[in-house]
Amino acid sequence: MSSQSSKIVLITGTSSGIGLAAAVSAARAGWTTVATLRDPSRSDALRKAAAEAGVELDIRRLDVTDEASITSAIDGVLADYGHLDAVVNNAGAGHLGTLENESVAEVRKVMEVNFFGVLNVSKAAMPHLRASGGRLITVTSVGGVIGQPFNEAYCAAKFAVEGYMESLAPVAAAHGVSVSVIEPGAVATEFVANVGVDLEQAVAGAGVYAPQLSAYVNRTVAQFLDGAQTAEGAAEAVIEALTADQPAFRLQTSDWARGFVGTKITDLDGSAVLGITNGWVA
Incomplete structure (x- = not known):
């Protein structure tokens, strides 16, 4: 891969889902794509997808919670390619829980x-993005706009990312860096499985909140089974932010996501949002 003839994008969290699809799509769009993941031994699906698409990926280790790992990955990209034109913050982890049934330590881990994983990567990359007039793209969630039951910690992290990036955007733009956030809704990926809980056990251990958690789990599983978009479809918004002449700050990945987020924009007293989410736990 040439160090100067194509633009260089680094993407985090590419072992599956949107990150995997975005890495393959970016390479197909002509970008030299550094696809990173916390555990390189989990790269089989990524390598298979790249081979099937007929594209080449530069696969490297990057753990967003380990600053030394981030520094090593970005320094390696600069050493090998000489520049960095875009970063896609995609790495993340799901979480299911509610205030009384989880520890503050669990919330801090989320x-x-x-949140801090996104900041770690973005901070390390920003001097190089300023040098290239590059792009900083972060995959958040509709849960970064609308709080969702039993997702308090996850939504808090995504709200924080959205607020941080919205605040950073004009500062970065003054120095030639475009900032965008991508807001998926339900995506048919391994994300639900990656929440890392036994749903039946979680309901059984939910105490007074068991009926509400059961209702939420049943509703959410049905949504993911019946109405989720593909990871490839969600990745299209990432590629739009990567390639558009003037990318929007906020991009939703589907009509459903646009409608859901749109509810919040005009909901001055919060009644419309809570009218929806109250029904999820009824």
């Missing part, structure tokens, strides 16, 4: 991966 924030560490989903």
Whole structure:
């Protein structure tokens, strides 16, 4: 891969789902794609997808919670290619829980991966993005706009990312860096499985909140089974942010996501949003 003839994008969290699809799509769009993941031994699906698409990926280790790992990955990209034109913050972890049934330490762990991990990567990359007039793209969620039951910690992290990036955007733009956030809804990926809980056991251990958690789990599983978009479809918004002449700050990945997020924009007193989410736990 040439160090100067194509633009260089680094993408985190590419072992599956949107990150995998975005890495393959970016390479197909002509970008030299550095596809990173915390555990390189989990790269089989990524390598298979790249081979099937007939594209080449530069696969490297990067753990967003390990600053030394981030520094090593970005320094390696600069050493090998001489520049960095875009970063896609995609790495993240799901979480299911509610205030009384989880520890503050668990909430901190969610924030560490989903919020501080994004900041760690973005901070390390920003000097190089300024040098290239590059792009900083972060995959958040509709849960970064609308709080969702039993997702308090996850939504708090995504809200934080959205607020941080929205605040950073004009500052970065003054120095030639475009900032965008991508807001998926339900995506048919391994994300639900990656929440890492036994749903039946979680309901059984939910105490007074068991009926509400059961209702939420049943509703959410049905949504993911019946109405989720593909990871490839969601990745299209990432590629739009990567390639558009003037990318929007906020891009939803589907009509459903646009409608859902749109509810919040005009909901001055919060009644419309809570009218929806109250029904999820009824």
